[in-house]
Amino acid sequence: MAFIEEDIQSRKSRSHGGFEKLIATGGYIPPDETLWEDILSAVVLRKPVLLKGPTGAGKTKLAESISALCRQPLQSINCSVDLDAEALLGFKTLVQQGGESRIEFIEGPVVTAMKQGHLLYIDEINMAKPETLPILHSALDHRRMMTNPFTGEVILAHEDFGVIAAINEGYIGTAPMNEALKNRFIAYPVPYLTGRQLQELWEREYPGASPELKTFMLNLAADLMKQVENGLLSEEAASIRSLLDATALAQHMDPMRAVRYAIAEKLEDESERELFMDLAETWKK
Ligand SMILES: Nc1ncnc2c1ncn2[C@@H]1O[C@H](COP(=O)(O)OP(=O)(O)OP(=O)(O)O)[C@@H](O)[C@H]1O
């Protein structure tokens, strides 16, 4: 679409000096024809993007692919209960210069991204303490600005500043996301790939793997998705990350051992592990 193309061209034309190394590598394969462009529309409209999906579904890869497409550095924040304002905005430190000491503010990822027009990736946004992130509210909505509480500086976001957050709903250690925070985002589901797109990912990642191994993994993946939908396996049993890892291992060992280490051993439940190995056994034959 023209309005997306134009904006991306203008982003691409900028140079980023020492930040070039924060420009990520692409490679995300979307699950259908619309998701990728629909997400780019929000980016171009300066709306914060929320990627919702299970572990190993490609959320981080998707954010990296936007960074690669726009040739824009990607600043990252990993949320945890001890994430605080300093980790987001930066901190004051004492510097010695010419025998004199003075206080300097070292800018954190949010301030840098806002000023330099980078993309900001906020991973596991529902792992942060509810009182930490409201500091970002004014940067995330139409105001696109914030007052740095440590320096008093008013920061107006660069026109290319953008936010992409990721969330695994319902996992241990996560809390429901604060409504006012969530309300500032446009939310997109990021599902595990299936069918043709999954096959495309395998052809790309493991061009040298034997056709039998690829068929085994793709059949197993499809079956796992079915069992997940039927509620017989937990969602992460079908994680694309684990399936890719299993394929990498299986090129050097018996595929049954590979899927045991990369997938089965990580399932919590003994009965799930058994069901999984039975399914794998069936497809191996
Ligand atoms: N749709 C996809 N396109 C390309 N690569 C994918 C896709 N889905 C998964 N992958 C690959 O699977 C691995 C895991 O992806 P990624 O780290 O982006 O997942 P995630 O959703 O961020 O997981 P987590 O919630 O655990 O952080 C990566 O190697 C990634 O390239």
Ligand SMILES: [Mg+2]
């Ligand atoms: Mg991730």
